[in-house]
Amino acid sequence: MTLTAEPGTPATTAPPRPPQPLRHRLAERGVDWTLLLILPAVLIIGALFVYPFLYGLSISFQPLEGGDPLANYTDFFGDPYLRDSIWKTLRLAVPVAVLSVAAAAPLAFRMRRDFPGRRIVTLVVLLPLTFGSVLIAQGMTQVFSPTGWTNLLLTSLGVPQQQFIYNYTGTFIATTLVSIPFAFVMLMGFFGGIDRSIEDAAATLGASRAARFWRIIMPLAVPGLITAFTLCLVEAFAVFPSAILVGQPDNATHVLTLPIYQAASQRSDYPAAAAIAVVMTVLELVILGVLMLLRNRLYRGPATGGKG
Amino acid sequence: MSVAEQTTGAGTQGSTFGSLQMRQVSRWYGKTAALTDLDLELAHGEFVALLGPSGCGKSTALACLAGLQPLTTGSIWRDGKRIDSLPADKRGFGMVFQSYALFPHLTVARNVEFGLSMRKVPRAERRRRAQAALDLVQLADHAGKLPSQLSGGQQQRVAIARALAIDPEIVLMDEPLSNLDAALRIEMRTEIKRLYQERELSVLYVTHDQEEALSLATRLVVLRGGRLEQSGTPEQVYTQPASAYVAGFMGYRNMISARVEQVESDPRRVCVVAGDLWLQGTADPAAGLRAGSEVMVAIRPEDIVPGRAGVNDVPALAEVVEYHGRELAVRARTERGVVLHFRTEKPVAAGARVTLGAPEERVLVFPAEGRAEVPDDAHG
Ligand SMILES: Nc1ncnc2c1ncn2[C@@H]1O[C@H](COP(=O)(O)OP(=O)(O)OP(=O)(O)O)[C@@H](O)[C@H]1O
Ligand SMILES: [Mg+2]
Numbered sequence: 001m002t003l004t005a006e007p008g009t010p011a012t013t014a015p016p017r018p019p020q021p022l023r024h025r026l027a028e029r030g031v032d033w034t035l036l037l038i039l040p041a042v043l044i045i046g047a048l049f050v051y052p053f054l055y056g057l058s059i060s061f062q063p064l065e066g067g068d069p070l071a072n073y074t075d076f077f078g079d080p081y082l083r084d085s086i087w088k089t090l091r092l093a094v095p096v097a098v099l100s101v102a103a104a105a106p107l108a109f110r111m112r113r114d115f116p117g118r119r120i121v122t123l124v125v126l127l128p129l130t131f132g133s134v135l136i137a138q139g140m141t142q143v144f145s146p147t148g149w150t151n152l153l154l155t156s157l158g159v160p161q162q163q164f165i166y167n168y169t170g171t172f173i174a175t176t177l178v179s180i181p182f183a184f185v186m187l188m189g190f191f192g193g194i195d196r197s198i199e200d201a202a203a204t205l206g207a208s209r210a211a212r213f214w215r216i217i218m219p220l221a222v223p224g225l226i227t228a229f230t231l232c233l234v235e236a237f238a239v240f241p242s243a244i245l246v247g248q249p250d251n252a253t254h255v256l257t258l259p260i261y262q263a264a265s266q267r268s269d270y271p272a273a274a275a276i277a278v279v280m281t282v283l284e285l286v287i288l289g290v291l292m293l294l295r296n297r298l299y300r301g302p303a304t305g306g307k308g
Numbered sequence: 309m310s311v312a313e314q315t316t317g318a319g320t321q322g323s324t325f326g327s328l329q330m331r332q333v334s335r336w337y338g339k340t341a342a343l344t345d346l347d348l349e350l351a352h353g354e355f356v357a358l359l360g361p362s363g364c365g366k367s368t369a370l371a372c373l374a375g376l377q378p379l380t381t382g383s384i385w386r387d388g389k390r391i392d393s394l395p396a397d398k399r400g401f402g403m404v405f406q407s408y409a410l411f412p413h414l415t416v417a418r419n420v421e422f423g424l425s426m427r428k429v430p431r432a433e434r435r436r437r438a439q440a441a442l443d444l445v446q447l448a449d450h451a452g453k454l455p456s457q458l459s460g461g462q463q464q465r466v467a468i469a470r471a472l473a474i475d476p477e478i479v480l481m482d483e484p485l486s487n488l489d490a491a492l493r494i495e496m497r498t499e500i501k502r503l504y505q506e507r508e509l510s511v512l513y514v515t516h517d518q519e520e521a522l523s524l525a526t527r528l529v530v531l532r533g534g535r536l537e538q539s540g541t542p543e544q545v546y547t548q549p550a551s552a553y554v555a556g557f558m559g560y561r562n563m564i565s566a567r568v569e570q571v572e573s574d575p576r577r578v579c580v581v582a583g584d585l586w587l588q589g590t591a592d593p594a595a596g597l598r599a600g601s602e603v604m605v606a607i608r609p610e611d612i613v614p615g616r617a618g619v620n621d622v623p624a625l626a627e628v629v630e631y632h633g634r635e636l637a638v639r640a641r642t643e644r645g646v647v648l649h650f651r652t653e654k655p656v657a658a659g660a661r662v663t664l665g666a667p668e669e670r671v672l673v674f675p676a677e678g679r680a681e682v683p684d685d686a687h688g
Contacts, residue, residue: 195407195409195412197405197407197409198409198410198411198412200371200374200376200396200405200409201403201405201409201410201411201470202397202411202422203375203376203395203396203397204374204376204396204397204399204401204402204403204471205397205422205423205426205470205471205474206397206398206400206423206426206427206474207397207422207426208397209397211397211426212397215422216411219413220412220413299412299413301412301413301454301456302412302456303412304412305407305408305409305410305411305412305455306405306407306408306409306410306455306460306463306464306467307407307408307460307463307487
């Protein structure tokens with residue numbers, strides 16, 4: 001520090017600075033009073049989810065009959081009928097999530113700009129979300145019954161009567177109906193965040209509509225699409241009412257939630273139910289992890305191109 | 309190496325550019341008009357500066373020309389061909405957006421290359437031209453960064469480089485230097501002017517900065533509430549603003565409400581009074597001023613001469629003295645409270661008594677109008 005050190009005194013290193021106030025040092029690491037904002041959610045989830053989950057995990061290793069702690073798991077994976085419910089869940093959840101995102105993405109993209117009837121469209125799309133799957137399944141039993149309007153319409157067009165309910169299709173339709181608005185709400189946020197002037201700039205640089213879509217919109221939207229897909233998938237994983245009400249619960253729509261329910265509520269075998277739930281959770285976590293990993297490899301910064 | 313050295317520009321489709329015209333264009337947002345019956349022309353080789361206060365429709369005019377906004381009425385013509393339904397990506401204009409509008413997921417280099425890759429320019433040449441454009445705006449060192457890793461002024465320069473990299477014939481710039489520091493702004497201004505001359509660009513340039521407009525433009529266009537207020541050479545607009553509104557933009561810092569005392573036999577000569585200030589001024593005879601008319605008197609600080617015995621002399625008290633290097637900017641007040649701004653190279657101390665005068669041809673008299681429309685920040 002001191003260039004004009006007195007002759008004789010050896011030039012020393014700079015004197016130690018007094019430490020910054022604690023408050024500053026903490027704030028640099030992001031520790032300040034606003035951390036309190038995370039408390040409500042953390043407390044609720046901790047108390048109502050993490051604790052029960054860990055409890056479930058522990059009892060899943062304590063079979064009712066005692067003995068081998070892994071008995072519940074070997075039972076599940078040993079029984080082809082039970083084991084198959086993993087596959088049946090995936091066969092339902094993945095197409096539902098794909099279709100939901102595929103249908104909701106163009107909609108959300110166009111909803112950024114106004115057009116006549118925009119509010120009505122929004123309302124109609126969001127409506128299924130407010131109904132919930134039970135109400136929708138109930139309605140479907142009417143609409144898709146042999147004498148419901150879909151089949152009347154089909155027969156009047158010369159198409160033979162179709163079986164829409166009490167099978168895979170019924171559950172698929174019911175789940176998708178709730179999933180699309182769910183994806184739509186999420187994607188609205190993602191697409192809304194893409195600055196429109198960026199597209200304008202691309203246009204002035206000679207990018208055609210397609211080029212703008214593939215080179216600008218998509219790269220910025222993909223993280224959002226993956227997030228929406230992931231959440232739709234997780235949501236569809238937990239399908240339950242529509243699998244029973246408009247599905248074929250003992251066969252095509254014997255999804256993971258059903259054996260859980262049967263074990264817990266019909267056989268009062270909580271450890272077995274917990275074991276299947278753990279299997280389901282691990283499966284979801286794996287899928288979630290893979291998708292998030294994928295997402296993290298993509299551009300995730302702001303979707304605006306400057307000021308304003 | 310400069311961008312101008314480049315071989316054939318890919319953006320030169322129809323290198324016969326003669327003129328770009330906006331005819332009677334209106335643009336309504338719901339019930340409010342952003343542009344009303346606007347006629348605007350950019351001829352080959354012109355550098356037109358578009359001036360006006362915030363919200364007067366400058367960006368809207370640019371967006372309409374570039375094909376980014378639909379026209380409510382009117383048409384756009386290029387060399388006698390109507391182009392208003394031609395999509396923006398077919399117009400080939402270089403555009404610098406007020407909000408920069410950089411592609412956030414692409415590096416600076418990729419941003420600048422974007423227009424070239426849309427034109428299928430081979431990769432090596434694309435690199436080279438992007439590099440040249442970045443050199444031009446002094447950002448070569450930042451080529452690998454994302455826009456969000458740059459400062460506002462750096463982002464703005466990327467936007468300029470990106471628009472110029474495609475070698476456009478017509479360039480639309482929306483306040484391209486607004487976020488730069490004073491030194492860089494002047495440097496970039498010179499670069500833009502050099503490019504304009506070397507490449508024979510035709511430029512439409514939005515700015516709030518009177519000095520920028522005067523130093524760059526071959527023609528000034530002043531907008532007011534979406535309408536054309538005045539169009540002319542920088543000298544015309546500077547020395548003969550068409551209205552008090554334009555004067556406010558052209559550095560006429562002294563805008564004094566006054567009343568006409570007398571119109572001379574020469575109808576250009578009027579005598580006005582504001583408080584204890586009696587002034588001989590110049591008015592447009594077409595304004596039809598008569599004794600008793602409410603008027604606005606506009607005088608540039610440079611045109612007020614201290615210590616001069618002649619016409620329009622008035623005693624005043626120097627209140628605030630600002631040191632501007634070569635000269636002083638002084639705010640003075642007459643005995644009855646009329647505030648006058650002037651500049652002088654002679655030393656003046658705050659509190660000193662001065663006599664101020666101004667040649668009558670530099671005292672411009674306009675019919676009074678809503679003063680509120682003259683923005684305060686427009687004063688040089
Ligand atoms: N998307 C929009 N919706 C509604 N009104 C708009 C929209 N864009 C602009 N306007 C209005 O149009 C008018 C002109 O806006 P414009 O952006 O062209 O102004 P400007 O002259 O560029 O201003 P500034 O100097 O602040 O950039 C303003 O009154 C503004 O409120
Ligand atoms: Mg603007």
